[in-house]
Amino acid sequence: MAVTIKDVAREADVSIATVSKILNNKPYISESTTQHVKEVMKRLNYHPNAQASNFKYKRSGNIVFLAVTELHTAFHNPHMFEILCGAQNVIRNKDYNLPFMGVSDTQDAYESVKKIVGCNTADGILVHGSATSRPLVDFLVKNNFPHIIIGRPPFASSTCWIDTNNRVSGQMAMEYLEECGYTQIAFIGGPKSDEISRHRLQGFVSYMNINRLTIQDDFIKYGTYTKESGFLMMEELLCQPTLPDAVICENNQIAMGAVHAAEKHQLSIPKDMGLITFDDYPLSQLIDPPLTVIDIDVHEIGRQAASILLQKINNPALQVQSFVTLPNLIIRSSTQNQNKMSHSLI
CATH class of the missing domain: 1.10.260.40 (lambda repressor-like DNA-binding domains)
Structure with a gap:
């Protein structure tokens, strides 16, 4: 007994x-x-008896992590699970469960949130950017339900969100490549409609403009977040009269395709062309050569999101809209410092 x-x-x-x-x-x-x-x-x-205690104090003891999931999500979007782990490390010490709810699309996410709030099955919700939509955000704000959106929504709202500064990431990539001595720099990214890709590109363009560097329109390519798209975009760059001496790839999948295209054209990385990407997934070190990356501590984003949400549960009036982490440069062998090489030859 x-x-x-x-x-x-x-x-x-x-x-x-x-x-x-x-x-x-x-x-x-x-x-x-x-x-x-x-x-x-x-x-x-x-x-x-946690269930009895929760009933007494009118709490569910749950904080839901909501995200869109599909086939191969773990491969194409591994940072989602790093965020989840960061949140779990905070929540598990606070007498809360962290159930994961995967949905098929943003409409499904909206319907799921309405059910969570209506049935009082959670005390708060962490919404991954993949599940965010204006109806969902408006519903959470209207009902004053404790929440944190992970990733700044692409529209004006009084919702609570946290994010990393992707414009700074684009600027850092460009600044490092210029320090290395690269001058003809291309950017190959995801769809024009993608918020993260657009912000990283804006950081790249902003740095170029501030430092009065030439931006070639045909050095900016849009595609999808796949190896195949990276290969095709790199092929387009390599078929032009003037070749870039460095390429910024918006994610690891695109970078993998870009490396294969360079190999097809018998170009050596980094001897003939430098290459830099974003996010230090395990894949970035498996590609030959290992990739220089602008890394984002997504685990810390998860920790911060959970910490802020716990505060909001205790203080529903709390409003948070902020960038919580700064990117970090990890130098590997897909880039080389052209300036240092020049000095060593003198």
């Missing part, structure tokens, strides 16, 4: 109310009594 709070109170020779206060971290109980009761709990192997 399971040990009850009455058993603990009797064994510790205190009242049930005292045990309850200790379980709920209430003040005015002496440290010695608290330690004594906790030792009794441990000796009796007592675990409080």
Whole structure:
């Protein structure tokens, strides 16, 4: 038979109310009594009934992580699970469960959120950018339901969100390549409609404009986040009269395709052309040569998102809209410092 709070109170020779206060971290109980009761709990192997406690305090004990999932999501979007792990590391110490809810599209996400709020099955929700839509965001704001959108929504809203600054990522990539001595730099990315790709490109273009560097229109290509698209975009670059001496690839899949296209044209990376990408997925080190990357600490984004959401659950009036992490440059062998090489030859 399971040990009850009455058993603990009797064994510790205190009242049930005292045990309850200790379980709920209430003040005015002496440290010695608290330690004594906790030792009794441990000796009796007592675990409080979380479901009953949640019912009493009108809480579900759940924080939902919502994201769009499809075939090969783990391969094409691995940062989603790093974010999830970061959030879990915070939430597991706060007496909350973190159920993962995968949905087919943004409409499905919207319907799922309405059900969560209507049935009171969660105390808060972390919404991955893949599941974000204006109806979903408007619904959460209207109902004042504790939430954090992971990734800045591509529209104006009073919703709570956190993100990394992808414009800074694009600027960092360009700044590093210029420091290395590259001058003819191309950018191959995802669809024009994609927010992340567009912001990274804006950072690249902004740096070029501020430093009065020439931007060649035919050095900017749009495609999809696939190896095949990366190959085709690189092929287009390599069939032009003037070749770039460095290429910024918007993700690892595109970079893999770009490397294969360079090999087809018998170009050596980094000897003939430098290459840099974003996000330090395991794939970036498996490609030959290992890729120089502008990395984003997505695990920390998950931690920050969960921490802020816990604060918002306790203080529904809290509003947060911010960039929480800065990118980090990891130099590997897909780029080389042309300036240093020139000096060494003198």
